[in-house]
Amino acid sequence: MELEAKLRQVCGRIEPLDESAMAQASARLDSLTKPLGSLGRLEEIAIRIAGIKGEALPTAGKKAVVVMAGDHGVTAEGVSAYPAEVTPQMVMNFLGGGAAVNVLARQAGADVFCADLGVNADLAHPGLLAYKVRKGTANLCRGPAMTREEALRSVAAGIEIAAMLVEQGYELLAAGDMGIGNTTSSAALCAAFGAVPVEQAVGRGTGVDDERLRGKMEAVRAALDVNRPDPLDPIDVLSKVGGLEIGGLAGFMIGGAAHRRPVLIDGFISTAAALVAARLCPRAVDYMIASHLSHERAHGMLLEAVGLRPAIHLDMRLGEGTGAVLGFHFVEAALRLMQEMATFESAGVSKE
Numbered sequence: 001m002e003l004e005a006k007l008r009q010v011c012g013r014i015e016p017l018d019e020s021a022m023a024q025a026s027a028r029l030d031s032l033t034k035p036l037g038s039l040g041r042l043e044e045i046a047i048r049i050a051g052i053k054g055e056a057l058p059t060a061g062k063k064a065v066v067v068m069a070g071d072h073g074v075t076a077e078g079v080s081a082y083p084a085e086v087t088p089q090m091v092m093n094f095l096g097g098g099a100a101v102n103v104l105a106r107q108a109g110a111d112v113f114c115a116d117l118g119v120n121a122d123l124a125h126p127g128l129l130a131y132k133v134r135k136g137t138a139n140l141c142r143g144p145a146m147t148r149e150e151a152l153r154s155v156a157a158g159i160e161i162a163a164m165l166v167e168q169g170y171e172l173l174a175a176g177d178m179g180i181g182n183t184t185s186s187a188a189l190c191a192a193f194g195a196v197p198v199e200q201a202v203g204r205g206t207g208v209d210d211e212r213l214r215g216k217m218e219a220v221r222a223a224l225d226v227n228r229p230d231p232l233d234p235i236d237v238l239s240k241v242g243g244l245e246i247g248g249l250a251g252f253m254i255g256g257a258a259h260r261r262p263v264l265i266d267g268f269i270s271t272a273a274a275l276v277a278a279r280l281c282p283r284a285v286d287y288m289i290a291s292h293l294s295h296e297r298a299h300g301m302l303l304e305a306v307g308l309r310p311a312i313h314l315d316m317r318l319g320e321g322t323g324a325v326l327g328f329h330f331v332e333a334a335l336r337l338m339q340e341m342a343t344f345e346s347a348g349v350s351k352e
């Protein structure tokens with residue numbers, strides 16, 4: 001109960017966007033040497049970041065991506081194209097700098113953090129954010145993935161990680177996931193919340209064949225039948241069919257919003273976490289910026305259910321925060337345009 005109260009308190013701290021900063025940013029964009037509105041969604045993003053940070057002319061500041069990792073008991077059903085051991089192995093790869101997200105983060109000038117919310121293995125590395133709630137979830141086809149208390153602890157861990165990064169001076173955050181089997185859990189979450197019908201919620205994830213895809217669909221149906229998650233109780237849904245890293249990511253998004261930091265959302269799993277965050281604290285959505293549209297088939301519908309629109313579409317389906325980190329580029333581009341472009345007046349360019 002104490003964790004529930006704390007969560008309500010953090011949600012209550014999320015403020016509405018700063019309308020005055022947004023109006024000033026909008027006026028500034030209209031004064032720049034370009035046809036009105038011609039920078040399209042970049043203008044929308046710049047205005048929103050102004051509202052989030054409460055500054056008319058914000059800069060991007062220090063950037064961090066957090067990859068939250070957790071294992072999934074549902075892998076016993078053969079729902080992934082890869083073995084569960086990949087989760088801890090990839091955690092070590094993130095810490096060693098060799099994963100796709102590390103390369104993209106280096107290119108974007110961002111730091112990568114990796115958090116263990118529930119990996120099956122005992123991991124020891126000085127760089128790892130150790131927040132293990134339990135070793136992997138239980139098989140959600142047979143019963144709840146975790147207890148309500150564990151779900152709340154995963155969300156609380158994400159809130160704590162966001163606070164720690166804000167304390168370290170990070171101003172722009174991105175959310176990434178690692179957990180073999182987590183597209184199954186994410187599909188079950190989408191369906192449980194009524195965001196996407198079951199038949200459309202299940203996709204190929206890491207690239208399962210038709211037979212495994214059918215098994216994955218059965219697994220999601222079984223998860224909903226056996227657990228009967230209550231869509232009006234987001235923690236109930238998270239605990240029954242979610243994942244530890246998904247809870248962590250939802251908390252991270254809520255924590256970022258409570259600290260007035262923009263949080264870039266990645267692909268399917270990250271957006272499933274965004275849906276949990278949105279159902280817990282609707283106002284947190286104002287602080288989220290969608291990055292890409294994943295190739296995973298339900299992602300578009302899921303983004304829509306959260307109330308987000310992706311900016312780029314590169315047919316990526318990796319996760320890890322890779323799409324979100326690409327988002328650093330266009331967020332920074334939007335802010336630099338607003339900061340650095342000449343106005344009609346300063347450049348002596350005729351308006352009419």
Ligand SMILES: Cc1cc2ncn([C@H]3O[C@H](COP(=O)(O)O)[C@@H](O)[C@H]3O)c2cc1C
Pocket residue numbers: 079080081082086090177178179180181182183184204205206207318319320
């Ligand atoms: C080497 C490797 C690196 C990854 N990085 C992210 N994922 C992605 O794939 C997993 C989800 O797909 P499914 O539900 O089909 O298991 C997650 O770990 C996700 O982050 C990876 C998967 C693999 C194999």
Ligand SMILES: O=C(O)c1cccnc1
Pocket residue numbers: 183204205206266267268269270294295296299316317318319320
């Ligand atoms: O959209 C994603 O993030 C995704 C899709 C498939 C597999 N892993 C991640």
